[in-house]
Amino acid sequence: MQHHAFVIEAEEEEGIAAAQQWAEKELGMKIQGNPDVVVQRFGLLSVEDARGVSDIAAQAPIAGETKVIVIAASRAYREAQNALLKLFEEPPVETYLFLVLPSLGGLLPTLRSRVHVLRGNVGDRTAHIPDAAADFIRAAREKRSAIIKKLAAGRDEEERREHRDEAIAIVNGIEAALCQKSIERHAELLRELAQLRSYLHERAAPVRMILEHVAIVLPKDLAQSLV
Numbered sequence: 001m002q003h004h005a006f007v008i009e010a011e012e013e014e015g016i017a018a019a020q021q022w023a024e025k026e027l028g029m030k031i032q033g034n035p036d037v038v039v040q041r042f043g044l045l046s047v048e049d050a051r052g053v054s055d056i057a058a059q060a061p062i063a064g065e066t067k068v069i070v071i072a073a074s075r076a077y078r079e080a081q082n083a084l085l086k087l088f089e090e091p092p093v094e095t096y097l098f099l100v101l102p103s104l105g106g107l108l109p110t111l112r113s114r115v116h117v118l119r120g121n122v123g124d125r126t127a128h129i130p131d132a133a134a135d136f137i138r139a140a141r142e143k144r145s146a147i148i149k150k151l152a153a154g155r156d157e158e159e160r161r162e163h164r165d166e167a168i169a170i171v172n173g174i175e176a177a178l179c180q181k182s183i184e185r186h187a188e189l190l191r192e193l194a195q196l197r198s199y200l201h202e203r204a205a206p207v208r209m210i211l212e213h214v215a216i217v218l219p220k221d222l223a224q225s226l227v
Contacts, residue, residue: 004091007100008100016039016070047079053069102169132170136173151166
């Protein structure tokens with residue numbers, strides 16, 4: 001049985017390309033200029049965004065009998081993921097859904113159970129470590145303290161949200177760097193990072209406390225994997 005709902009762990013453009021390549025290969029769809037291949041880009045996927053995607057999915061294909069919808073986001077609110085549950089569980093006939101996220105750490109188990117996980121075609125994993133994470137990994141103690149101080153502050157909710165997103169990018173990048181070295185060797189730390197990332201998705205996340213802890217447990221030789 002062919003899957004109709006997927007999640008791709010990759011950066012935005014890489015994940016979109018992977019979804020389009022899948023549609024071209026598996027469905028025989030023409031990608032360029034095809035109105036039935038819909039790409040939606042979001043920073044933070046909200047409930048309103050998720051409902052908009054559902055509305056698009058409910059519309060019949062225009063040029064053929066098959067539709068592909070690619071939803072790319074830096075992260076997704078839990079409420080937004082819940083809003084997508086029914087759509088991803090029972091997509092309209094001949095509609096294929098792809099959710100592209102840089103990390104699956106914040107993906108709800110209820111949504112993950114309804115999708116098939118794909119991986120982007122990553123050639124150089126180091127290239128996908130966010131700059132914020134690379135800077136944090138390479139930084140000396142004083143610079144890390146300055147980064148943490150900045151990300152723990154914010155003049156308003158929008159700036160605090162941006163700082164949380166950057167903190168999440170740091171955790172994601174550290175996780176990627178650890179996986180380059182050895183998943184087995186760092187299994188316990190990777191589990192800990194996944195838990196910390198889940199805390200960062202909350203609006204009242206203690207960003208300073210989380211990043212200070214990350215700085216303490218960060219392996220001293222990790223920067224070597226970025227060379």
